Amino acid sequence: MPRPGRNTYSDQKPPYSYISLTAMAIQGCPEKMLPLSEIYKFIMDRFPYYRENTQRWQNSLRHNLSFNDCFIKIPRRPDQPGKGSFWALHPSCGDMFENGSFLRRRKRFKVMMTSDHLAPSKTSEAAHYLQQHAKLRLSALAATGTHLPQMSSYNLGVSQPSTFKHPFAIENIIAREYKVPGGLAFSTMQSMSAGYPLHNQLTTSWPHMYSTSVIDSAAPISMASSDYSAYGVPIKSLCHGGQTLPAIPVPIKPTPASVLGLSALPHHIPAFLSNSPQSMSPTSPQTATSQSSPATPSETLTSPSTFQSVAVH
DNA sequence: CCCTGTTTATTGCCGG
DNA sequence: CCGGCAATAAACAGGG
Numbered sequence: 373m374p375r376p377g378r379n380t381y382s383d384q385k386p387p388y389s390y391i392s393l394t395a396m397a398i399q400g401c402p403e404k405m406l407p408l409s410e411i412y413k414f415i416m417d418r419f420p421y422y423r424e425n426t427q428r429w430q431n432s433l434r435h436n437l438s439f440n441d442c443f444i445k446i447p448r449r450p451d452q453p454g455k456g457s458f459w460a461l462h463p464s465c466g467d468m469f470e471n472g473s474f475l476r477r478r479k480r481f482k483v484m485m486t487s488d489h490l491a492p493s494k495t496s497e498a499a500h501y502l503q504q505h506a507k508l509r510l511s512a513l514a515a516t517g518t519h520l521p522q523m524s525s526y527n528l529g530v531s532q533p534s535t536f537k538h539p540f541a542i543e544n545i546i547a548r549e550y551k552v553p554g555g556l557a558f559s560t561m562q563s564m565s566a567g568y569p570l571h572n573q574l575t576t577s578w579p580h581m582y583s584t585s586v587i588d589s590a591a592p593i594s595m596a597s598s599d600y601s602a603y604g605v606p607i608k609s610l611c612h613g614g615q616t617l618p619a620i621p622v623p624i625k626p627t628p629a630s631v632l633g634l635s636a637l638p639h640h641i642p643a644f645l646s647n648s649p650q651s652m653s654p655t656s657p658q659t660a661t662s663q664s665s666p667a668t669p670s671e672t673l674t675s676p677s678t679f680q681s682v683a684v685h
Numbered sequence: 686c687c688c689t690g691t692t693t694a695t696t697g698c699c700g701g
Numbered sequence: 702c703c704g705g706c707a708a709t710a711a712a713c714a715g716g717g
Contacts, residue, residue, distance in 0.1 A: 389706090389707060389708085390707080391706095391707085428708095428710085429708090431710075432707090432708055432710090435708085435709085435710095436707085455716075456716095475706095475707080476705095476706060477706075477707090479705090479706090480706065
């Protein structure tokens with residue numbers, strides 16, 4: 373229907389709901405959490421469609437952040453300048469788009485609401501996790517070489533927590549190749565770092581995706597330009613502070629506690645499985661996808677399991 | 686004041 | 702057809 377062969381494609385609304393867009397943004401950043409403004413930026417950078425009517429969609433997006441339990445708010449450190457909090461994904465929101473549609477989730481993610489208030493501490497676990505996450509990255513960075521090399525930092529962040537990739541990881545959303553059960557994490561990694569398949573049959577192609585300069589090449593969704601580095605470096609800013617903590621520990625969600633236990637691990641295997649892994653390995657230089665991360669995921673992995681969420685109706 | 690969040694209401698669409 | 706999800710509008714509180 374639309375007219376192919378024209379950049380006009382960019383005018384079209386991307387086949388993603390605000391929820392998925394936001395999830396992409398969050399998962400796409402190394403810290404797994406972003407302030408509102410960065411989420412906006414992320415979306416606008418990649419989807420030209422959203423460069424207009426900002427007032428409208430941003431309001432909607434904000435509404436989504438507050439309304440959906442799958443997003444948690446993480447307060448900023450008091451000493452950290454800036455407005456607003458950070459937004460992260462609830463650790464147990466799982467694969468909300470299992471059905472393959474990024475427009476409509478199978479079920480709305482709702483944090484379990486136990487009649488009696490639960491220990492508020494439960495909620496904070498999420499933050500803890502994030503914190504941990506960031507911490508790990510930090511140390512990793514420190515180890516490699518303080519001044520984070522833009523790219524590697526990304527890789528680290530992604531491949532670090534022993535493949536505990538959120539189903540939401542952009543790699544999974546954009547390049548929904550699928551995830552390997554346990555075996556050849558190899559090709560998976562490869563395909564991931566190789567950039568998402570811009571032209572696979574997921575939806576014929578991603579006309580909506582505006583590949584600025586080189587997004588595709590190596591940095592899938594994360595920072596590809598200086599633009600993004602604004603936040604690709606929170607670590608840095610944090611470091612200079614002297615302490616190791618990322619943004620802040622406790623997330624605050626109006627929602628009561630949640631007790632969850634890794635609700636069913638997503639083992640979805642999208643239909644696109646048949647796709648070639650590296651659809652079109654563009655120019656994937658560096659990467660190397662090394663799994664050299666020495667980090668001990670011990671806690672990292674376990675913590676999230678403390679959460680309990682439920683897809684409630 | 687503008688940005689960030691929260692909340693309520695309305696409407697359209699999709700899937701069961 | 703009905704219920705649930707998503708998009709949009711809009712009012713409103715709080716903060717820098």
